[in-house]
Amino acid sequence: MTPGRFVTLEGGEGVGKSTQIRALAAALEARGLEIVATREPGGSTGAEAIRTLLMEGSDDRWNARSEALLFAAARADHVARTIRPALARGAWVLCDRFVDSSRAYQGGGGGITDADLLALHGFGSEGLLPDRTFLLTVSLDEAARRLAERGGSDRMGSKPRDYQARLAARFAEMAGAESGRWRIVDADKSAEEVTAAIFAELVEWLP
Ligand SMILES: Nc1ncnc2c1ncn2[C@@H]1O[C@H](COP(=O)(O)OP(=O)(O)OP(=O)(O)O)[C@@H](O)[C@H]1O
Numbered sequence: 001m002t003p004g005r006f007v008t009l010e011g012g013e014g015v016g017k018s019t020q021i022r023a024l025a026a027a028l029e030a031r032g033l034e035i036v037a038t039r040e041p042g043g044s045t046g047a048e049a050i051r052t053l054l055m056e057g058s059d060d061r062w063n064a065r066s067e068a069l070l071f072a073a074a075r076a077d078h079v080a081r082t083i084r085p086a087l088a089r090g091a092w093v094l095c096d097r098f099v100d101s102s103r104a105y106q107g108g109g110g111g112i113t114d115a116d117l118l119a120l121h122g123f124g125s126e127g128l129l130p131d132r133t134f135l136l137t138v139s140l141d142e143a144a145r146r147l148a149e150r151g152g153s154d155r156m157g158s159k160p161r162d163y164q165a166r167l168a169a170r171f172a173e174m175a176g177a178e179s180g181r182w183r184i185v186d187a188d189k190s191a192e193e194v195t196a197a198i199f200a201e202l203v204e205w206l207p
Pocket residue numbers: 012013014015016017018019020146147149150157187188189190191192194
């Protein structure tokens with residue numbers, strides 16, 4: 001059995017993560033792999049229930065600490081019930097956001113320290129990290145254009161533009177500091193070009 005691989009896509013709102021997860025899942029399934037395409041917060045029954053708590057309601061429904069705990073609790077359930085079992089049977093897991101979103105949003109955006117967030121992740125998910133993480137980058141204008149085109153916004157997606165800029169800076173900082181795991185992809189390009197750029201960074205693991 002070939003080993004399962006854990007691949008995550010990260011970035012701000014509207015950069016094209018879910019579009020790319022769908023395209024990559026199709027491309028990898030065509031190579032005969034079992035693909036589990038999932039997302040955070042969510043990806044298991046318990047985590048989807050927590051997602052509803054996080055995404056609905058007023059902006060001040062949770063403070064930064066309670067929000068960090070809810071994301072970590074959702075992730076613990078997702079890891080235990082969906083991600084680890086899939087990896088154990090040799091599937092590839094493609095996940096739209098993971099712990100690095102907590103490090104960017106609750107850390108860079110919300111002021112929780114990286115050490116505290118990693119400690120929560122150590123306890124909740126036994127510190128599981130992806131094999132590869134793609135940071136999709138687009139200009140703030142292009143992200144705003146795409147979100148307007150898609151329409152709708154939830155509690156987490158209605159943050160101001162300076163918050164989005166802090167997030168982008170924190171994501172770039174993590175990708176620079178942990179360059180073995182991260183790859184930065186210019187997602188201003190067409191969806192097909194972005195898929196090809198990501199796929200090229202996974203080819204080494206294909207059977
Ligand atoms: N490379 C691209 N070029 C132009 N438009 C794109 C591209 N990728 C995605 N889009 C469009 O941008 C919008 C947002 O894409 P998508 O939902 O995949 O982003 P996302 O990163 O998953 O967003 P969120 O984090 O808010 O869920 C969609 O309307 C999608 O069709």
